[in-house]
Amino acid sequence: DTAVSQTPKYLVTQMGNDKSIKCEQNLGHDTMYWYKQDSKKFLKIMFSYNNKELIINETVPNRFSPKSPDKAHLNLHINSLELGDSAVYFCASSPSRGQGWEKLFFGSGTQLSVL
Amino acid sequence: AQTVTQSQPEMSVQEAETVTLSCTYDTSESDYYLFWYKQPPSRQMILVIRQEAYKQQNATENRFSVNFQKAAKSFSLKISDSQLGDAAMYFCAWGNGNKLVFGAGTILRVKS
Numbered sequence: 001d002t003a004v005s006q007t008p009k010y011l012v013t014q015m016g017n018d019k020s021i022k023c024e025q026n027l028g029h030d031t032m033y034w035y036k037q038d039s040k041k042f043l044k045i046m047f048s049y050n051n052k053e054l055i056i057n058e059t060v061p062n063r064f065s066p067k068s069p070d071k072a073h074l075n076l077h078i079n080s081l082e083l084g085d086s087a088v089y090f091c092a093s094s095p096s097r098g099q100g101w102e103k104l105f106f107g108s109g110t111q112l113s114v115l
Numbered sequence: 116a117q118t119v120t121q122s123q124p125e126m127s128v129q130e131a132e133t134v135t136l137s138c139t140y141d142t143s144e145s146d147y148y149l150f151w152y153k154q155p156p157s158r159q160m161i162l163v164i165r166q167e168a169y170k171q172q173n174a175t176e177n178r179f180s181v182n183f184q185k186a187a188k189s190f191s192l193k194i195s196d197s198q199l200g201d202a203a204m205y206f207c208a209w210g211n212g213n214k215l216v217f218g219a220g221t222i223l224r225v226k227s
Contacts, residue, residue, distance in 0.1 A: 033214070035215075040219070041204060041219070041220050042217070042219055042220070045214045045216075048213060055213065056213060058214075088158060101210075101212045102148045102150075102165055102167075102210060104162070104210075104215065106160035108158060108159055109159075109160075
């Protein structure tokens, strides 16, 4: 079974559309993240949730809205997609701080292409 | 804010030889971890090795070892007996329990 799974793996869409990327982890972890990897391969954190509560929001445009229905899921919804949103988006999870937080597990990424 | 710098955009190594990838970081925190991640063309992020800042002993994992110099804020990765499968992008990262901050990456090419 995949520990952190994200769907879809590839997403091609037109500018202005709204899209969602789903992420699920079956590790029982408390903390989940979204990272963005741009065309130059630079990886940057976008959001972090702990037990469904937002704890990090790294100056991401509010067109991006994470939603955590339960601690095993962290979905990313993007409104009014722009060309600059094209990137690979990684979901990740880890236990809470003090309980092996450094053991981060990444999903396989979603390549978003905005045309 | 924390920053991680990888000054080598690209490195090459002959199969079976040793290569060292450089990483420096900047932080005012005393409790943190440092990591090296590998990203092959499959895009999967694979943890290679991690080091707790409070430990003086350098971490090792089989052919991979680090040289952690806390005062100099330096964290280099040594790959011994390089194999073709080591070819990938390598990312150095700093973490404090809330997030990871990544460097820009170093592409490692392995020549046969």
